[in-house]
Amino acid sequence: MAQGFTNIFKIPELKNRILITLLLLAVYRIGVHVPTPGIDAAALKSFFDTAQGTLLGFFDMFSGGGLRNLSVFALGIMPYISASIILQLLTVVIPHLERLSKEGEAGRKKITQYTRYGTVVLSAIQAFGISFGLEQMQSPLGDPVVIDPGWAFRVMTIITLTAGTAFIMWLGEQITERGIGNGISLIIFAGIVARMPSAIIVSFKMIENEEIGILVFFGIIAMMIVVVAAIIFMERGQRRLPVQYAKRVVGRKMYGGSSTHLPLRINTAGVIPPIFASSILMFPLTIANFFPTETVQQHPWLEFLVNSFSPTHVVYNVIYVLLIIFFCYFYTAVTFNPVDVADNMKRYGGFIPGIRPGKRTSDYIDKVLTRITLVGALYVSAVCVLPTIMIAYFKVPFYFGGTALLIVVGVALDTAQQIESHMITRNYDGFLKKGRLKGRRG
Numbered sequence: 001m002a003q004g005f006t007n008i009f010k011i012p013e014l015k016n017r018i019l020i021t022l023l024l025l026a027v028y029r030i031g032v033h034v035p036t037p038g039i040d041a042a043a044l045k046s047f048f049d050t051a052q053g054t055l056l057g058f059f060d061m062f063s064g065g066g067l068r069n070l071s072v073f074a075l076g077i078m079p080y081i082s083a084s085i086i087l088q089l090l091t092v093v094i095p096h097l098e099r100l101s102k103e104g105e106a107g108r109k110k111i112t113q114y115t116r117y118g119t120v121v122l123s124a125i126q127a128f129g130i131s132f133g134l135e136q137m138q139s140p141l142g143d144p145v146v147i148d149p150g151w152a153f154r155v156m157t158i159i160t161l162t163a164g165t166a167f168i169m170w171l172g173e174q175i176t177e178r179g180i181g182n183g184i185s186l187i188i189f190a191g192i193v194a195r196m197p198s199a200i201i202v203s204f205k206m207i208e209n210e211e212i213g214i215l216v217f218f219g220i221i222a223m224m225i226v227v228v229a230a231i232i233f234m235e236r237g238q239r240r241l242p243v244q245y246a247k248r249v250v251g252r253k254m255y256g257g258s259s260t261h262l263p264l265r266i267n268t269a270g271v272i273p274p275i276f277a278s279s280i281l282m283f284p285l286t287i288a289n290f291f292p293t294e295t296v297q298q299h300p301w302l303e304f305l306v307n308s309f310s311p312t313h314v315v316y317n318v319i320y321v322l323l324i325i326f327f328c329y330f331y332t333a334v335t336f337n338p339v340d341v342a343d344n345m346k347r348y349g350g351f352i353p354g355i356r357p358g359k360r361t362s363d364y365i366d367k368v369l370t371r372i373t374l375v376g377a378l379y380v381s382a383v384c385v386l387p388t389i390m391i392a393y394f395k396v397p398f399y400f401g402g403t404a405l406l407i408v409v410g411v412a413l414d415t416a417q418q419i420e421s422h423m424i425t426r427n428y429d430g431f432l433k434k435g436r437l438k439g440r441r442g
Helices: 002-008 012-031 041-049 055-062 078-093 095-101 105-136 151-178 183-193 196-208 214-235 272-289 293-298 300-308 314-335 338-347 359-384 386-394 402-425 433-441
Strands: 238-245 247-250 253-256 259-265
Touching: 002 012, 002 402, 012 151, 012 183, 012 402, 078 095, 078 105, 078 151, 078 314, 095 105, 105 151, 151 183, 183 402, 196 214, 214 359, 214 402, 238 359, 259 359, 272 314, 272 359, 272 402, 314 359, 338 359, 359 386, 359 402, 386 402
Parallel strands: none
Antiparallel strands: 238 259, 247 253
């Protein structure tokens, strides 16, 4: 493995791509600490200390702490992700977008352009909502978060935050084009990983204060290692359907007759289901947090809402799991069409042994996909409720788990595979076992 990492720097193009990626990520992390004008930073920090487990805390995780500081990157990359998801969903509904998605590179560029426009619109709307909400916020001591509220502050915040998100979107595209890995995913990855040092410091302080024991601490580390290994295994897990291509005679040459497989991923939907589910469930608690404590205590339904939709409550977690399962099936149905796969397979003379081409093949693929999607949904649900289990049974704040853990491991695997591909195509041994075997065969 050490030799594999050394080989990275023997390939000038790969070395330059990695350096460009690190440089652009450093620019992003610097921007997270550039504040938006007109904010009392101390009052805002005090407010966010009481907003853990709400939608604000969830968005703060994806902005790498930018929302907590209300930096120019406070919105993070979430508007771009939302716009991309909306465009993917509209592709199924609007025939024009469906045609564009099938037109190759030109169609994808047009959809990307629409995604950029949607990102700017969503950023402006969210920035206005944040600016208006900040004017209503106060720290636990009663200090206003906004120094001079009014339309001047709102317009300035809208322009600043929208421009910040557009710049992050540009950074992500530059990383994808000139660097290594998926730029948008790496930006989210960098924001989550940047919170790890503070989580480690807090954990050691809790050990010093004897809030958790040494054995419990090492038990947590062991559990994290096991969970990471399980995520790697499941994210790479596939159900491979055998596909046989019949022989065809074209002119004087014979083509086809090969055997291959159709890979169906266990977790086709990725991290989209927990993101959607978390956003929906955190809305009630976020809205309730805007009410004063006295008002919540005076209204039983508000108090029930706050208690039931807390991330550590049983009601919250049951609904959370059900929503994850629903969105796993929904997003898989949107992104993977068995009918199109079966038609393309039939067009090129392919068939699954023992299954008739056409509708029978699409029904069979749909049946298999439905079964493995359930396994994937249960796996994602188990990982996402892991922080709750850690809090309930070990009495510690598990900062690095759930959706964040899925994203970090998934992005790390994809980036490592891209580096591996660059090395193997240039006849270098990779730093993964699978890559070394391929390199030797080549």
